[in-house]
Structure formats: C-alpha cells, structure tokens
Amino acid sequence: PAAPLFATPLVVPPVLKPTLSIAGTDYYDMTMRTAQQQILPGAKTPIWGYNGIFPGPTIRARKNRPIVIRQHNKLPADAAVHLHGGNVRSSSDGLPGQEIKPGKNRVYIYPNRQQASTLWYHDHVHHHEAFNTTQGLTGLYLITDPAEDRLGLPTGRYDVPMVIQDRSFNPDGSFRLPDPGKGEFFGEVPLVNGRPSPFFEVEQRRYRFRLLNAASSDCLHELTLGAGDSFHVIGTDGGLLTAPVQVNKLPLAPSERVEVIVDFSKYPVGSQIVLASSVFGLPMNLLRFDVKKAKGQDRLPGKLVPIERLKESKATVHRDFQLNLDPARGEMVINGKSFDPDRIDIRPKLGSTEVWTIHNAESAELPIPHVFHTHLVRFQILDRNGNAPAPFESGWKDSVTLQAGERVRIIMRFGDFPGRYLYHCHLLGHADAGMMATMFVTP
Ligand code: C2O
Known part of the structure; x- marks a missing residue:
C-alpha cells in the first residue's frame, strides 16, 4: 500500500x-x-x-x-x-x-x-x-x-510532541523489520506520531514542538520548514537553552530531542507549510501545517533558564573513545572492543567531573556516522573538531552525532546514582552489532 x-x-x-x-x-x-x-x-x-x-x-x-x-x-x-x-x-x-x-x-x-x-x-x-x-x-x-512554568511558553494543545520515525511496509501492510542483531534499517515512509506524513491544523500563533528522532538508523535528518523559514530552538535533550536560538535548518539524529517554537502568526490564513527533512540528501515530507485564524495572544521569552557551565578545570579524568566498524570481525567496536555484558569498561567516580573525547574513526571510503549516547548522565559539548558547538547544541545533551572523522569533546558530572550503566551508539543497528560498553559508577 x-x-x-x-x-x-x-x-x-x-x-x-x-x-x-x-x-x-x-x-x-x-x-x-x-x-x-x-x-x-x-x-x-x-x-x-x-x-x-x-x-x-x-x-x-x-x-x-x-x-x-x-x-x-x-x-x-x-x-x-x-x-x-x-x-x-x-x-x-x-x-x-x-x-x-x-x-x-x-x-x-x-x-x-x-x-x-x-x-x-x-x-x-x-x-x-x-x-x-x-x-x-x-x-x-x-x-x-516551576522554572519552565514561569516562562509562559505555549502549553496544552499548543505544546505538541512529534515522534519522527521511518518505516517500510510489506504488501500486506505489516512492517518490514530489521534482522535481530544485524545491520542498519532505513524506511521509505516517514511517520510522525505513527502516521504517514500527516497534516496539522494550527492557529496563527506560536507553538512549541518537541521533536524526537526515534528512527533506528537514519542519521541525517536535516529539518526545514517551508522555504527555509526561520524558527527558534529553545531546548535540547536534557532541558531548555539559556535563550532561544534562531535557525532555518536543524540536524536531528536518532535519539536526539530538540524543542522549537514556530510562530505561525507571520503566515496568512490558508497557508500550507511543510516540515521536511533530508535523508542522504533525499527530501522527505514529514508533515504539513495548515494555518487557521488565531485565538489569543502569546510571546516568546527572550531568556529561558540558566545553565550551569561545567568547567574543564574541574575535570579530574580524561578518557578517549574511538568508534568504528571492525571489518575483519564484522563488529562495531568502541576502543577495539565489542559489547560484553560481563565486562566493565570504565569506572567513573560518583561526584567527579570527566572530559571525554569521542572520535568517529571511520574512514572517508566508508563514512559511517555514529551517535554517542550516555545513560544516567547528561553532558555539555565542549567542542567539535576544536570549534565551539553550534548555539542550538550548546545546552544539556545525552546524545551527540559524529560524522566520519569527527572528534567531539564532552564534559559531564557523575551525580546522584552509583552502579552499572551503558554508553553506546544510538544507531540501533550499531548498538546491536556491539558498539556499546558498560560503565560502573563507583561510590
Ligand atoms: Cu535510548 Cu541506551 O538508549
């Protein structure tokens, strides 16, 4: 179908x-x-x-x-x-x-x-x-x-989550499924909240959209609105930014969340605006907004919430992680090892601050992206290939995309809970193929 x-x-x-x-x-x-x-x-x-x-x-x-x-x-x-x-x-x-x-x-x-x-x-x-x-x-x-409540951001039916996924279907309507334990999975049909490219009637006012890329593999979602119209990013994986950041396109990799404010008051009634993404350079129509008359007023706050910047000078441990496909073994590895649930790979100390350098060590011939995700702790991006992170990724994160050859440094503080947790690539085919490891947070 x-x-x-x-x-x-x-x-x-x-x-x-x-x-x-x-x-x-x-x-x-x-x-x-x-x-x-x-x-x-x-x-x-x-x-x-x-x-x-x-x-x-x-x-x-x-x-x-x-x-x-x-x-x-x-x-x-x-x-x-x-x-x-x-x-x-x-x-x-x-x-x-x-x-x-x-x-x-x-x-x-x-x-x-x-x-x-x-x-x-x-x-x-x-x-x-x-x-x-x-x-x-x-x-x-x-x-x-309460800090978020005070901002007067759009709420109720103006605060809309959107789970973006891709799926392929068999002729009988069933999902085409990836093989357990191997490989990547790409679907041909984009779904938003489980519906294929739906439409959404919006009023001429601001909306808050919570976008989640819940796809298994497709990594190159670059979201655009209309003819490259601008919108504001207000939040990342782990919470709100310090202030709205204006963008006209936005990458969103699997497992990342981004919160945006779109102001439909600038469009005439009857306008149809398409939210699209490109995957491997191919355009995908995710959703169409149909603009209706407004009821009520709203505003975009100039400032959002303060973010405590973690300081590199406080970091007591530095670690390096190399992510790549090991073609000889057909496994996806972190520092040469594939996942073993009985092995503890690192032991961060509760309360300590660490800086991790993540390197996507794939070659230019096989430019595989990776999305590095940590359980338990959220982090801040210190730099990407030596440069400051883009303003829209300067907030709290728990997942970060690395294209082949890229190096990203992140900083985190191990708070609240000791014990066993994971870190892994969130392209699920890669995690399933071994690109996952265990940390034991020691008290
Ligand atoms: Cu959504 Cu172990 O991750």
Missing part, C-alpha cells in the same frame, strides 16, 4: 493516567502487547506497543515527584524498558540482565530529580533493540518544573 501525503491528521499520543497517586508519588501500570494499528489507509499493521499503541502513551512527570511504573510483558519475547535521558537508579535502567520475560512484570522507579525536559522510553533488549523498537516500543516522557 502506498503512503499518501498529508492525508491523515496528526494525532498526539494520549497522556497516561496514574492508577494511584499517594504520598507525592504517582503509580502507573503499562502493558506491552501486540496489537493492530491503522497506519496506512485500508491496511492494519501488526505492532508491539506500550498499552498496545504506537507510539506509546505519553507520561507527564513533575520535577521531584517520583513515578513508579509496573511494566507487564504480554509480548511473545523478552522486553526491557529504558527511560532515555533518565537520571535513575541502575536497577530501573533496563540494562542487560534486567529483561522482563513474557508473562512477567517489572517495576521501574523514576525519581524525576532532573529539570524540565523531553525524555522518551523505549525497549533496550540487547541484539533486539532495533527489532523491538521498530515494531513500535517507543513513547514520550515529559518532565515539567
């Missing part, structure tokens, strides 16, 4: 309701199960979904208000839930060894000690991550806080 362009309205994933709220904590239940979902017209696509929907329900969290989620696995395979960007205990991180067997459940505790930010949750079973998430195991987790 063909995917029609701008034929279905954008849907926003429903917000999950707690099953119980008591003593300042919200308790949730979620069931991972198979379901059928209409994605293409006239076809039903079998999916694996949190609560049977794709993307899964959105969880809305409040800073310093803990959430306890019991995840029930009704899938025909092991599952493990990882809160991407979450500052959580190792036992709630969804690590290898913490898989939920079919028919079983597991409790995850999320303390939400971190600032307002757009996080997401997804499956993390090693060697099956690309396979499981491609079937639909992805959802959003949004944290708010």
Whole structure:
C-alpha cells in the first residue's frame, strides 16, 4: 500500500493516567502487547506497543515527584524498558540482565530529580533493540518544573510532541523489520506520531514542538520548514537553552530531542507549510501545517533558564573513545572492543567531573556516522573538531552525532546514582552489532 501525503491528521499520543497517586508519588501500570494499528489507509499493521499503541502513551512527570511504573510483558519475547535521558537508579535502567520475560512484570522507579525536559522510553533488549523498537516500543516522557512554568511558553494543545520515525511496509501492510542483531534499517515512509506524513491544523500563533528522532538508523535528518523559514530552538535533550536560538535548518539524529517554537502568526490564513527533512540528501515530507485564524495572544521569552557551565578545570579524568566498524570481525567496536555484558569498561567516580573525547574513526571510503549516547548522565559539548558547538547544541545533551572523522569533546558530572550503566551508539543497528560498553559508577 502506498503512503499518501498529508492525508491523515496528526494525532498526539494520549497522556497516561496514574492508577494511584499517594504520598507525592504517582503509580502507573503499562502493558506491552501486540496489537493492530491503522497506519496506512485500508491496511492494519501488526505492532508491539506500550498499552498496545504506537507510539506509546505519553507520561507527564513533575520535577521531584517520583513515578513508579509496573511494566507487564504480554509480548511473545523478552522486553526491557529504558527511560532515555533518565537520571535513575541502575536497577530501573533496563540494562542487560534486567529483561522482563513474557508473562512477567517489572517495576521501574523514576525519581524525576532532573529539570524540565523531553525524555522518551523505549525497549533496550540487547541484539533486539532495533527489532523491538521498530515494531513500535517507543513513547514520550515529559518532565515539567516551576522554572519552565514561569516562562509562559505555549502549553496544552499548543505544546505538541512529534515522534519522527521511518518505516517500510510489506504488501500486506505489516512492517518490514530489521534482522535481530544485524545491520542498519532505513524506511521509505516517514511517520510522525505513527502516521504517514500527516497534516496539522494550527492557529496563527506560536507553538512549541518537541521533536524526537526515534528512527533506528537514519542519521541525517536535516529539518526545514517551508522555504527555509526561520524558527527558534529553545531546548535540547536534557532541558531548555539559556535563550532561544534562531535557525532555518536543524540536524536531528536518532535519539536526539530538540524543542522549537514556530510562530505561525507571520503566515496568512490558508497557508500550507511543510516540515521536511533530508535523508542522504533525499527530501522527505514529514508533515504539513495548515494555518487557521488565531485565538489569543502569546510571546516568546527572550531568556529561558540558566545553565550551569561545567568547567574543564574541574575535570579530574580524561578518557578517549574511538568508534568504528571492525571489518575483519564484522563488529562495531568502541576502543577495539565489542559489547560484553560481563565486562566493565570504565569506572567513573560518583561526584567527579570527566572530559571525554569521542572520535568517529571511520574512514572517508566508508563514512559511517555514529551517535554517542550516555545513560544516567547528561553532558555539555565542549567542542567539535576544536570549534565551539553550534548555539542550538550548546545546552544539556545525552546524545551527540559524529560524522566520519569527527572528534567531539564532552564534559559531564557523575551525580546522584552509583552502579552499572551503558554508553553506546544510538544507531540501533550499531548498538546491536556491539558498539556499546558498560560503565560502573563507583561510590
Ligand atoms: Cu535510548 Cu541506551 O538508549
């Protein structure tokens, strides 16, 4: 079945309701199960979904208000839930060894000690991550806080998450799936919130969009709006920037989030503006905005939130990481090693500040990009190939893209929790093929 362009309205994933709220904590239940979902017209696509929907329900969290989620696995395979960007205990991180067997459940505790930010949750079973998430195991987790409330940013139906993914379909409407444990996966059909290139009616006013690239492999999303129209970036993976940054295009690699403000008041009623991206230089139409008359007023704050800049002079440990394909072994490696769940690769100390130099050591002949992601800690980019990071990536990050040959230095402080965590390439085919390692944060 063909995917029609701008034929279905954008849907926003429903917000999950707690099953119980008591003593300042919200308790949730979620069931991972198979379901059928209409994605293409006239076809039903079998999916694996949190609560049977794709993307899964959105969880809305409040800073310093803990959430306890019991995840029930009704899938025909092991599952493990990882809160991407979450500052959580190792036992709630969804690590290898913490898989939920079919028919079983597991409790995850999320303390939400971190600032307002757009996080997401997804499956993390090693060697099956690309396979499981491609079937639909992805959802959003949004944290708010008082500092953000005070800014008067667009809220409610003017604060819209957009999960961007690519999929390919078999003639019967089912997803074409990657082979577990190997290779990259690229889809031909762009989906936004699980719908092929939808349209979205907007009023002539400002909107906040929380964009997540939840694709497995496609790395070169360069987002554009209309004919290169400008918009403002207000946030990155780990929270808001210090001030809005005006851009007219924006790269967004798998697992990265970016929050933007688009001002539709500059467009006449009836305008149609396309949000597009290019993948390997090929244009992809993601979504069309249809502009309607405005109700009400709004403004863009000149300043957002302060960001504590981590200082290189405070760093006590420097580490180097080299990321590349080892063609002889057909494995993706970090410092020459492929993932071994029984090996601890590094032992950062709780409370310490470290500087990491990440090098994408792929050759010009095989220019493979990588997206370096750390669990538990967020970081700041010190420099990219010796130059200051672009203003739109100068905030808190947990994922950073490196094109072949690039070197990026990042700085982080190991706060809150000791224990076992992962760092890896977030191109899921690469992680599945070994580009993942373990850190043990020592008390
Ligand atoms: Cu979204 Cu281990 O990552």
